[in-house]
Amino acid sequence: MSDQKLEAIAKALSKARSVAILPHLNVDGDALGASLALALALNSSHCQAHVLIEEDVPATLDFLPGQDLIKRSPEGRYQVAINIDNGDINRLGERLAVYQNAEIRLSVDHHATNKMEADVSYVDTGAAATGEIIHRLLTDYMGAPITKDIALCLYTAIITDTGGFRFSNTTPETMVIAGELMKTGIDFTNANKKVFDRISHAKLFLMKQTMNSLKLLFDGKLAVACLRWDDLSSFNAKIEDSEGLVNIGRNLEGVEVSLFLREEKPGLFKGSLRSNEYVDVAQIAEKFGGGGHKRAAGFSAEGDLDDIVKSLADAIKASLTGDA
Ligand SMILES: [Mn+2]
Helix, strand or coil: CCCHHHHHHHHHHHHCCEEEEEECCCCCHHHHHHHHHHHHHHHCCCCEEEEECCCCCCHHHCCCCCHHHEECCCCCCCCEEEEECCCCHHHHHHHHHHHHHCCEEEEEECCCCCCCCCCEEEECCCCCCHHHHHHHHHHHHCCCCCCHHHHHHHHHHHHHHHCCCCCCCCCHHHHHHHHHHHCCCCCHHHHHHHHHHCCCHHHHHHHHHHHHHCEEECCCCEEEEEECHHHHHHCCCCHHHHCCCHHHHHCCCCCCEEEEEEEEECCEEEEEEEECCCCCHHHHHHHCCCEECCCEEEEEEECCHHHHHHHHHHHHHHHHHCCC
8 A cells, every 4th residue: 555645755765865864852772773774775875864863872772783874963954854753843852953954854753642844744653663664665665675784773663662572562564574674684682682681780770769769659550750860860870771661660560550750950850651551641741741652651841759740640540540
């Protein structure tokens, strides 16, 4: 089945001489893997494509190929800019100008809460990862060969967003694509080890702090945990070191919703929400100015931790009892 928007995106990319690829702030494996796969494919043809990010590449993703195509600042003006795995213009950070100054603005994403403005915006909420959409774009619409390097990037994108093919967003199509990628001979065990298993010393410390802070509310249906600024700064922890800590609460028996708050700067919190079976956490995150997926979402909040937890808990209580 052909999609007109993907066709238009493929056409614009095929004609472009320079492309800025813009994943969301604090890149994860899907955002960076999908971006690098596209960059590798475009650079192997006619075009100069850069992946622009503002932070360091997380150590968990340092094995991804194509990192010479990552730039910290734009090199001139780009003809085409493409937003990747991001539904919120604020998550372009300082790269917003690059996006707005491009002649053509494209967007490819899978977040249900996507609000990006673009000349062509393609959102497929049924795709487990943006990497799946990029795979479809490259193979079905651009006729680009999936090299081993591109395959490793896309495989990493998919395992990141499906938790290693375990989350409910995993589809038969996800497995078919992953199978195709494996056929190229990628070292998938290493990718899984780097993304899921290896932990830094800082992360071990943060895991302990998270467990110490964990509280249960509403008959154990809501787990709340937080990391304070002092915890994060005392161990020189990077943002990636707190990735996945929301799952400590989510995985506890009886828990439906896990709320994890990380104090990024004094008084400024980044919130993560996960649910197990029935609560739509994207709706809750949206009430607090964030967004995401039904079972995984995020938001930012400023102020006193107790107040923030209280207002979140009230909103979550309503959806736990069905009074939302
Ligand atoms: Mn994603």
